[in-house]
Amino acid sequence: MTILADLSMPLVMGILLGGLYAVIALGLSLVFGVVKEINIAHGDLVILGSYFGYVAMTIIGIDPILSLIIGGPLLFGFGFVIQKYLLNRAFKISMDATLIIAFGISIILQNTYQLIWTPFPRGLTTSYALKSFSAGPIRFPLVYLLNFIVAIVVMLFLREFLRRTYLGIAIRAAAQDRKAAHLMGINTDRVYSFTFAIAVAMAAIAGVFLGLTFPFTPISGLPFLIIALGVIVLGGLGSIAGTFVGGIAFGLAQTLGGYFFGVAAQMLVAYVMVLAVLAVIPRGIFGR
Amino acid sequence: MAVRENMKITIPQLRGGLAPFIAVIVVLALFPIIGVPRAWFLYLLLFFLYLTMANMWNLLAGYSGLISLCPAAFVGLAGYTMTVMTWLGLPYYAGIIPGGIVAALFAMLISIPVFRLKGIYFAIGTLVVPEILKFVFLLWKPVGGPLDGKGRGYTVLGVTEVSHSQVYWFALAIVIASIFLMRYILRSKLGRGLAAIRDNDSTAASCGINVFNLKLYSFVIAAFVTGIAGTIFYIYQGFIEPASAFGIQWLITIMLATIIGGEGTEEGPIVGTIIVVFLYFLLARYAEISLIIQGIILVAIMLLAPQGIMGSLRKTRTYRSLLQLAASSLKE
Numbered sequence: 001m002t003i004l005a006d007l008s009m010p011l012v013m014g015i016l017l018g019g020l021y022a023v024i025a026l027g028l029s030l031v032f033g034v035v036k037e038i039n040i041a042h043g044d045l046v047i048l049g050s051y052f053g054y055v056a057m058t059i060i061g062i063d064p065i066l067s068l069i070i071g072g073p074l075l076f077g078f079g080f081v082i083q084k085y086l087l088n089r090a091f092k093i094s095m096d097a098t099l100i101i102a103f104g105i106s107i108i109l110q111n112t113y114q115l116i117w118t119p120f121p122r123g124l125t126t127s128y129a130l131k132s133f134s135a136g137p138i139r140f141p142l143v144y145l146l147n148f149i150v151a152i153v154v155m156l157f158l159r160e161f162l163r164r165t166y167l168g169i170a171i172r173a174a175a176q177d178r179k180a181a182h183l184m185g186i187n188t189d190r191v192y193s194f195t196f197a198i199a200v201a202m203a204a205i206a207g208v209f210l211g212l213t214f215p216f217t218p219i220s221g222l223p224f225l226i227i228a229l230g231v232i233v234l235g236g237l238g239s240i241a242g243t244f245v246g247g248i249a250f251g252l253a254q255t256l257g258g259y260f261f262g263v264a265a266q267m268l269v270a271y272v273m274v275l276a277v278l279a280v281i282p283r284g285i286f287g288r
Numbered sequence: 289m290a291v292r293e294n295m296k297i298t299i300p301q302l303r304g305g306l307a308p309f310i311a312v313i314v315v316l317a318l319f320p321i322i323g324v325p326r327a328w329f330l331y332l333l334l335f336f337l338y339l340t341m342a343n344m345w346n347l348l349a350g351y352s353g354l355i356s357l358c359p360a361a362f363v364g365l366a367g368y369t370m371t372v373m374t375w376l377g378l379p380y381y382a383g384i385i386p387g388g389i390v391a392a393l394f395a396m397l398i399s400i401p402v403f404r405l406k407g408i409y410f411a412i413g414t415l416v417v418p419e420i421l422k423f424v425f426l427l428w429k430p431v432g433g434p435l436d437g438k439g440r441g442y443t444v445l446g447v448t449e450v451s452h453s454q455v456y457w458f459a460l461a462i463v464i465a466s467i468f469l470m471r472y473i474l475r476s477k478l479g480r481g482l483a484a485i486r487d488n489d490s491t492a493a494s495c496g497i498n499v500f501n502l503k504l505y506s507f508v509i510a511a512f513v514t515g516i517a518g519t520i521f522y523i524y525q526g527f528i529e530p531a532s533a534f535g536i537q538w539l540i541t542i543m544l545a546t547i548i549g550g551e552g553t554e555e556g557p558i559v560g561t562i563i564v565v566f567l568y569f570l571l572a573r574y575a576e577i578s579l580i581i582q583g584i585i586l587v588a589i590m591l592l593a594p595q596g597i598m599g600s601l602r603k604t605r606t607y608r609s610l611l612q613l614a615a616s617s618l619k620e
Binding site: 037038086089090093094095096097099100101103104105106107108110111112114115222223226229230233264265267268271272274275276278279282 | 349355398400401402404405407408409411412413415416417419420423424426427536540543547551576577579580582583584586587590591594
């Protein structure tokens with residue numbers, strides 16, 4: 001019984017943390033599923049969301065979550081421009097070209113943050129960021145629960161959007177068969193730009209909640225990109241439900257790894273699990 | 289014989305024998321004896337090492353269709369192997385070849401999971417590898433002794449008395465070896481098999497080429513040579529720590545050099561590395577914007593000249609006629 005009580009803490013924390021990872025990975029998963037490109041700059045776009053929340057909080061003085069009302073559309077536009085003027089053109093050259101251009105964007109973003117906000121770690125320390133709540137014998141940070149709720153809301157919203165709206169259906173059509181969608185009169189380039197823009201707007205949401213949970217630096221993008229890649233690889237590339245399950249699996253691997261092997265080894269356990277899963281089921285849990 | 293004739297068409301060769309090449313090598317090798325400025329040493333040393341790594345990255349990305357994002361894993365592992373061996377009391381030069389061997393063995397080990405992935409999936413799989421190693425070396429202390437610097441860093445023992453010219457000659461040797469290795473591989477059965485795989489792997493497989501094995505060979509060879517270049521870099525630096533040894537900076541530099549010069553061309557990495565090293569020192573004064581500019585160059589090259597400088601040059605008529613002119617004048 002004591003082992004069970006001890007384990008309940010990392011178990012619950014892992015699942016809640018998995019929610020945050022799922023939000024971070026959702027944009028990457030969407031872009032991969034539709035445009036079939038790995039957006040290596042995704043982690044840095046998430047961090048852009050964190051810095052936007054930071055600026056809104058420290059300079060303008062509004063709550064970071066509320067700032068998403070401005071930040072979301074702003075990053076939506078930014079994503080649209082990146083896809084329209086850079087990635088759509090690269091897409092026509094080759095698959096490698098999109099990968100390398102996204103890598104270039106990642107380098108540019110990282111170093112721009114470094115220039116503007118210095119390499120010091122920042123955090124979104126709001127009044128509620130440090131609050132915790134108790135469930136039974138253990139106490140949990142409130143933000144973790146918030147992350148999990150946001151993950152479910154964003155996921156359901158995306159699902160309904162893809163099912164019910166015209167743009168959503170167009171996105172799904174382009175994802176299934178680019179040529180056929182084009183022949184049906186869908187402007188696939190535009191659809192791709194909108195998809196990428198939605199993914200970046202979701203990165204903005206992820207960024208704010210990431211900033212509430214962890215401190216971040218200009219180079220935090222890469223570790224979170226790798227986490228997000230691990231999550232979508234675990235869950236099966238391009239599936240929304242898979243991303244959520246992958247997020248929870250990754251979160252659990254991290255917290256349970258921390259519980260059994262010490263906090264310093266927790267990320268190592270999670271990464272090794274990703275490689276091990278890749279070796280056994282290369283297409284992930286929900287892979288097609 | 290017919291095959292040989294065809295190859296001369298598909299792989300443009302600068303004929304004229306080895307004489308000019310050997311002359312360049314001799315001049316470069318004599319630099320430390322003549323006594324050129326110290327700064328030049330650093331330029332050339334980095335040029336040699338980056339070129340070696342870029343050549344190997346080109347072998348993978350340009351000729352084998354493997355976008356490998358883990359050169360840092362080979363550099364770091366080989367560097368650590370060499371460093372740990374100096375801590376065990378061996379001289380630094382005894383660690384160069386074992387460093388390469390450890391990197392090659394590691395390449396074989398990770399090929400088990402990552403070779404099941406294709407194309408872009410392979411790229412993701414390899415991107416995770418250096419991150420894992422970084423954590424391993426942050427946690428694991430291979431040998432005892434006091435910590436040096438931040439993280440789990442080690443100084444490389446016994447290299448304080450190593451002169452710069454020795455390191456320079458090592459680097460020169462490995463870069464020459466890598467250039468000849470590329471020439472040899474591309475004209476061997478392995479290279480032609482790789483070209484067939486890159487162009488269409490199912491056709492290649494149905495022609496009786498063992499796709500998996502050939503890719504594995506090139507991956508392991510690349511790991512070995514990249515690892516050796518890594519050990520030489522750490523002999524020069526005299527200090528190793530996980531964050532930079534397995535950092536993304538290696539990948540940025542190597543990729544930039546290959547892409548600017550022209551992926552899938554033999555002379556591309558040479559041109560690209562000259563530009564990258566030049567940029568590196570040109571922008572050293574503006575450290576904070578240096579990487580931003582490198583990123584912009586990477587994006588711009590990819591959009592405007594996706595084949596890189598040499599790839600685009602090859603397409604122009606002037607370059608081709610120049611080559612023909614050179615070839616015909618040498619024949620006479």
